[in-house]
Amino acid sequence: MRRRSINRVTAFVLSAVILLFSLSSCDGFPFFTGSLTEGKLVCHYLDIGQGDSIFIELPNNKTMLIDSGENYHGAGIITYIKSTGHDKIDYLVGTHPHSDHIGSLAYIVRNFEIGEVYLPKVSTNSKVYEDLLKALKNKKLTAKSGKAGVNIIDDSDKNLQADIIAPVKLDKENLNNSSIIIKMTFEKTSFLFTGDAEKSELASVKSDLSADVLKVGHHGSSTSTTKDFLKKVNPKIAVISCGAGNDYGHPHKNTLKLLKQADCEVHRTDREGTVSVTSDGRDYEVKTGLSSIARAK
Numbered sequence: 001m002r003r004r005s006i007n008r009v010t011a012f013v014l015s016a017v018i019l020l021f022s023l024s025s026c027d028g029f030p031f032f033t034g035s036l037t038e039g040k041l042v043c044h045y046l047d048i049g050q051g052d053s054i055f056i057e058l059p060n061n062k063t064m065l066i067d068s069g070e071n072y073h074g075a076g077i078i079t080y081i082k083s084t085g086h087d088k089i090d091y092l093v094g095t096h097p098h099s100d101h102i103g104s105l106a107y108i109v110r111n112f113e114i115g116e117v118y119l120p121k122v123s124t125n126s127k128v129y130e131d132l133l134k135a136l137k138n139k140k141l142t143a144k145s146g147k148a149g150v151n152i153i154d155d156s157d158k159n160l161q162a163d164i165i166a167p168v169k170l171d172k173e174n175l176n177n178s179s180i181i182i183k184m185t186f187e188k189t190s191f192l193f194t195g196d197a198e199k200s201e202l203a204s205v206k207s208d209l210s211a212d213v214l215k216v217g218h219h220g221s222s223t224s225t226t227k228d229f230l231k232k233v234n235p236k237i238a239v240i241s242c243g244a245g246n247d248y249g250h251p252h253k254n255t256l257k258l259l260k261q262a263d264c265e266v267h268r269t270d271r272e273g274t275v276s277v278t279s280d281g282r283d284y285e286v287k288t289g290l291s292s293i294a295r296a297k
């Protein structure tokens with residue numbers, strides 16, 4: 001009797017193992033893959049207070065970081081990235097050399113494995129910018145020039161593409177208008193990352209601006225989003241990255257009005273913490289209230 005029951009258990013375990021091995025050979029089955037998000041694109045709009053920092057898990061298991069907020073968020077950003085199971089930033093982008101965007105890049109370059117780096121070809125004499133250049137040099141990394149026409153990712157296997165569509169022309173007086181703008185497409189879904197580009201830079205873009213998910217320009221400032229721009233993008237989801245009770249009054253009420261008129265779903269890091277948008281290539285899933293880097297301090 002006892003022996004028979006052991007045999008039954010053995011038979012059950014064996015059949016379960018055989019079933020798992022046969023299923024694991026199926027393409028895309030969730031067992032035995034490297035990451036829970038493999039095959040999906042997960043875009044994390046990190047709550048770093050007033051500023052921008054966007055971490056993207058790509059469907060080919062690579063990663064991108066666009067901006068890093070002020071210079072005291074580096075450790076928090078690295079902890080967040082590690083919590084997703086990644087230990088490398090394959091593509092690092094500093095949209096423009098203002099401290100609320102590149103502030104922590106030097107720390108991240110010094111303390112994390114970095115692949116390619118993209119910066120616009122404008123310089124400034126701020127300490128955070130000089131620190132970043134020094135950190136890149138010490139690590140023997142050379143920043144590529146981020147300008148319209150540069151292709152960052154062209155992965156036809158995953159139907160994944162990331163192109164820099166601006167700056168078309170550099171504005172050395174107003175660095176916001178030299179912001180790197182990236183359009184990313186994954187199968188039938190698309191994302192637009194605008195940095196702090198203001199009206200004149202947004203109007204100068206010659207490429208197709210249409211995107212399902214828009215990172216609203218310049219923290220929702222009235223100097224950025226226009227009705228015409230929103231018409232061209234036609235977003236379903238808009239994410240505003242700004243700090244709670246910030247001194248600039250971001251987002252501006254007019255921007256919120258325009259987004260409402262454009263009939264898109266609006267999310268804000270100042271109210272909802274870190275926001276993530278996951279794409280499986282067709283549909284989106286939005287999560288809010290994820291680990292906040294600003295509020296952890």
Ligand SMILES: [Zn+2]
Nearest residue numbers: 051100196218
């Ligand atoms: Zn900014």
